[in-house]
Ligand code: HEC
């Protein structure tokens with residue numbers, strides 16, 4: 001939506017120049033540039049935007065840590081830390097769920113008590129998708145191995161099946177699943193759709209078409 005708005009803003013002065021309204025064009029062009037909407041951080045995984053050349057740069061090249069600070073160079077580079085973990089083709093290229101399942105990681109659940117175990121809830125929530133994409137399965141198990149219930153309930157999701165309205169646009173804008181996916185967990189890319197859209201449509205499924213389409217006399 002941001003992108004469409006920006007294109008419209010840029011196209012307008014060009015159109016006016018084309019129709020020889022030269023006098024007003026420079027003023028409009030200036031105004032349009034100032035009105036261009038800012039792209040929020042939530043959109044860094046938008047594939048219309050520039051891709052990062054290296055998803056796992058060393059701390060002194062990641063633009064977050066101060067390369068001038070000696071201590072930055074004492075930090076372990078991610079690539080070294082991730083060696084031997086199962087890989088994916090997206091995000092930071094580590095399959096974190098599999099790494100945990102395979103016992104390669106053992107996150108500490110409690111800051112003080114190192115023996116504290118997570119409260120894991122194994123409950124899948126199926127979200128039927130109206131479009132032809134496979135249905136979405138939200139797995140509680142994989143999430144509650146890392147997160148508290150209160151990381152999601154009730155601020156992001158009301159804990160009731162079907163009570164939350166979720167859409168791809170919201171996710172891409174950094175809401176709902178997008179509060180985490182694309183930031184701290186795997187991003188939305190063409191290669192990752194099927195991680196969430198993992199349940200094939202029931203046999204004989206047809207798209208829910210409107211009367212306007214079904215009763216179209218010209219079909
Ligand atoms: C990563 C986010 C996340 C975490 C963490 C999480 N949930 Fe959920 N939970 C969801 C989503 C998404 C739904 C489905 C909501 C919907 O369909 O609208 C849901 C649904 C539920 C439901 C409703 C089930 C039903 O059949 O109506 C309950 C109960 C629930 N969660 C309890 C918990 C508990 C207890 C924990 C911690 C052990 C937890 N959740 C952790 C995201 C989360």
Ligand code: HEC
Nearest residue numbers: 096097137138142146151176177179180184185186195196
């Ligand atoms: C509070 C943060 C958070 C929210 C909100 C969240 N997730 Fe996740 N999700 C994670 C983390 C962390 C992981 C595990 C690490 C990873 O794979 O990136 C994960 C993993 C997954 C996996 C991978 C399971 C596997 O077996 O590989 C799926 C599928 C998934 N999430 C779907 C969803 C869906 C669908 C929603 C929205 C309904 C959602 N998540 C909302 C944090 C979140």
Ligand code: HEC
Nearest residue numbers: 127131133136166167168169177181188189190192193196
């Ligand atoms: C992090 C999990 C996740 C990923 C990754 C993901 N989706 Fe979705 N998608 C969802 C959820 C949740 C819904 C909402 C389902 C519902 O109606 O409750 C959804 C809905 C949709 C819909 C229905 C229309 C809409 O906006 O609600 C389409 C189409 C869709 N996704 C396409 C895709 C495509 C294409 C990709 C890969 C580029 C993708 N999705 C990746 C979670 C995900």
